[in-house]
Amino acid sequence: MTLTLLLLTAPALAQLERLLRSLPQIPQEPAAGLSDARLGSALKEALEVATANAVALTGKTDGYFLNQAIKILMPEKLRTLETGLRMVGYGSAVDDFVLSMNRAAERAAPAAKQIFGDAIGEMTFDDARKILQGNETAATDYFKAKTTDRLTAAFHPVVERAMNEVGVTRQYEELLGSARALPFFKSGSLDLDGYVVGKALHGLFTVVADEERKIRTNPAARVTDLLREVFAK
Numbered sequence: 001m002t003l004t005l006l007l008l009t010a011p012a013l014a015q016l017e018r019l020l021r022s023l024p025q026i027p028q029e030p031a032a033g034l035s036d037a038r039l040g041s042a043l044k045e046a047l048e049v050a051t052a053n054a055v056a057l058t059g060k061t062d063g064y065f066l067n068q069a070i071k072i073l074m075p076e077k078l079r080t081l082e083t084g085l086r087m088v089g090y091g092s093a094v095d096d097f098v099l100s101m102n103r104a105a106e107r108a109a110p111a112a113k114q115i116f117g118d119a120i121g122e123m124t125f126d127d128a129r130k131i132l133q134g135n136e137t138a139a140t141d142y143f144k145a146k147t148t149d150r151l152t153a154a155f156h157p158v159v160e161r162a163m164n165e166v167g168v169t170r171q172y173e174e175l176l177g178s179a180r181a182l183p184f185f186k187s188g189s190l191d192l193d194g195y196v197v198g199k200a201l202h203g204l205f206t207v208v209a210d211e212e213r214k215i216r217t218n219p220a221a222r223v224t225d226l227l228r229e230v231f232a233k
Contacts, residue, residue, distance in 0.1 A: 036125040042230035043128040044120050047139055049223060050211035051116040057207050059109030065102035070203030072101045075195050097171040104162035105200035111154045112147075112204055119146040132230070136216050140209040148201065155197045163196065 057063055064070055074082045074094065082094050123142075131138045163169055172192055214221035215231060222228045 036128075038226075039132065039230065040123065040125050040128045042226045043131055043139070044123060045224060045226055046212075046215050046231070047116075047120050047123075047143075049221075049227070050139065050208055050215060051120075051143070052113070053211045054204060054207040055109055055113050055116070058204055059106060059112075061103075061106060063109065064105045064200070064203055065099060067203070067207075070199075070206050072098070072105055072196060072199040072203070074098060075190060075192075077190065093171065093174065097168065100163070100166045100168040100171055101196050101199075103166045104159050104168055104196055105203065107162040107166075108155045108158040108197070108200050109204060111158050112151055115147050115150045115154060116143065118150075119143060122146065136213050137209045139212045140205055143208060144205055151201055151204075152197060155200055156193060159197050159200065160193050163193065168192065168196070 057067075058070070064072060074097070085091070085094050119142075127142060131142055134141070169192065211221075215227065219228070222231055
């Protein structure tokens with residue numbers, strides 16, 4: 001009896017199987033079918049591309065100075081001083097000071113390359129999946145958490161040396177000397193090295209975020225087969 005039932009239902013089972021195969025497949029989430037190893041490789045490749053581009057864009061002449069999104073301006077506590085100095089004819093000196101701060105940041109930027117590389121090497125499979133499934137700057141957020149302290153320590157001596165070479169400190173002291181003749185001037189302490197380092201890192205991460213968005217949203221920015229596979233929509 002049981003054997004007869006099975007024989008009778010076999011064609012129906014075959015027909016059901018063919019029907020199921022003909023149904024449209026539910027699309028997977030991006031990279032859902034990738035192995036952890038392949039996913040990790042893809043994310044590391046993406047981060048290598050993004051950080052290399054960011055360092056190249058910032059670590060060159062005018063990389064900061066001509067990029068209005070990251071240009072280092074006069075410190076906030078000196079903005080009133082800047083206005084006063086420009087009013088009495090010291091505008092060119094202010095401009096030279098601003099330029100020199102940006103030049104110092106441009107010299108420091110290449111120091112980030114090795115530190116970013118170390119952070120990429122420390123990435124786990126879990127990190128990779130969180131980054132891929134995160135927001136459009138999830139990788140940049142990862143870098144901020146993993147590298148800010150190391151970058152700050154690495155940037156300080158480079159910025160300090162660069163500021164001496166391009167005359168930032170000297171120009172700052174000259175500006176203060178000129179400002180003492182202004183009736184509203186109030187002298188205050190300012191960690192100029194710390195200010196430039198902080199702004200340099202902010203600018204660097206801003207550009208890393210821009211490069212990350214490009215890889216996530218612009219197919220032309222996916223320069224390898226693996227990136228095209230993982231980040232395809």
